[in-house]
Amino acid sequence: MQKTIERIAGDSEGVAYEFPVFRFEGTDKAAPSAYVQAALHAGELPGVVAIDALMPMLAKAEA
Structure with a gap:
């Protein structure tokens, strides 16, 4: 699993929104x-x- 923001x-002006993105990759x-x-x-x-x-x-399947 790869996590980025x-x-x-x-x-x-000066307002920004941040959200996490999780990427899972299989073989x-x-x-x-x-x-x-x-x-x-x-x-x-x-949904959450x-x-x-x-x-x-997904993490288990990726491993």
């Missing part, structure tokens, strides 16, 4: 990839719970 400038480079996102809006907690459960499985 992405930074996006806000609408106002089969021809395998399909997926993009998963959660909590773009404050009320999207079920799903990703929290999915990340350990």
Whole structure:
């Protein structure tokens, strides 16, 4: 698993938003990839719970 922090400038001077990006890579480079996102809006907690459960499985599969 590779973690980076992405930074996006806000609408106002001096305002920026940061969010973590986690990348998992398997050994089969021809395998399909997926993009998963959660909590773009404050009320999207079920997605956060799903990703929290999915990340350990992806880490195990990557190892």
